[in-house]
Amino acid sequence: MAEEGAERQLVREALDGDRASTRSLVARLRPGIQAELAHLLQGYEPARGRSARQELEDLVQEAFASLWADGGLLLRRWDPARGRSLESYARLVARSRALDALRSRRRMPWREEPTDPSSVEMTLSRAPSPSGRVGARRALWQLQSRLRRELGARDWQLFTSLFTEERGVAQVAEELGMTPAAIYQWRSRFVRKVLPALAGDLDPEDG
């Protein structure tokens, strides 16, 4: 708790424009953000004429810019009482922002499969046969790829918080500055409209 209190103080001082605190906060958060983005970029091919390292450096800067935007609105929203560490929160923002940036630049082709398919054991209930299961897994990867490509930063953050991390609606609402009703509405729309639209032509039996 003492450490969280110290981190909140550090955030406040940094957003008040204190240089030493800003340097300290950057030094504290940057390694985790770099690691998060490195794992993300591992799944991409760099754009022509650019190295992966250059992309990484740009995205690290953009992640911090997002946290500091609007007078540090996103950074101020971090609250350890909601169960997420500052580093975890910064990583989530960085990943969401990076996906948004990569999508908008449209300069990196997305791989349609994870780097190590053998590490993922997936089944879909509607794919009973062995070939169907392989096809289902491939279809799921493709859907995941589309999801990353199509969702904006906030949508991705919502998907991650609600589904991947299974966090409560109230928690997510507070973290994103939304009302619980708006979260429920987003969730409903995502499940009923966005997901089916993205999954539309994927065939799980196509192995």
Place this chain on the structure above:
Amino acid sequence: MDEEALARELAQLERQQRDAREPAWDDVANGRRSVDEVVAELRARGEDEAELSRMAELMAPLPGAFDDALAERLVESLEPAEVIAMPEREPVRWHRLGWAAAGLLAAAALVVVVVLPREPGPATDEPTPLPEHALSLRPGASELRAADDGPVSVAAGGTLRFSLRPATSYALEPHVWACAERGGTSRPLEVVLDPVVPGRVIEGRATIPADLALGEWTLLTVVDGQPPPAEPCAIEPGPGRRMPRVGFVVTPR
């Protein structure tokens, strides 16, 4: 289709991929181990060499100068803007907001914004005079200044951060673009500007094409009251146009 189940499957896939990440790389991020140590360990385990090489490149420590420059720009992004007089203007394809745009725009939101429409006046072709601008390159994360304070070096494909300081204040929002010049040749450069406040220092970065020949070049920056012409590098100076230059060196990537 059971969309709820599909959403859960996707979430599980995300979790499994996250869990499958090699934890040794977090040791690198936290400074507990070096990139070389982790690469050696993973290589001994038979990890894919190409993936290892890519990850080693991405996880290599960023220089302290990167963090320092980043922190400085974050602090600057919180400083409120002063002059807010925005004449109407056409969008310019050479203008793109830089990474600090959101922060600076946020700062601008703290002050009263006054939008001044352009006064109707007699038709004239006379360009609006602009003051001289002093061009300087600021070493950033990907640029290095020579030890003897010589020209800034930048790797092909990297970016040059520049600032243009006007000799006197003015109210016109300028158009800015940049070219790399050498001998009789010139190449337009992609420019990303921080938000421009008329009459204040203009800051931005120019991307050096990866295929630009190595060696000494001149960075031409153009500050103009008018949008860039079709051939943005084939232009002459004029009262409504300032064209400061500075040398730089392109090094191998």
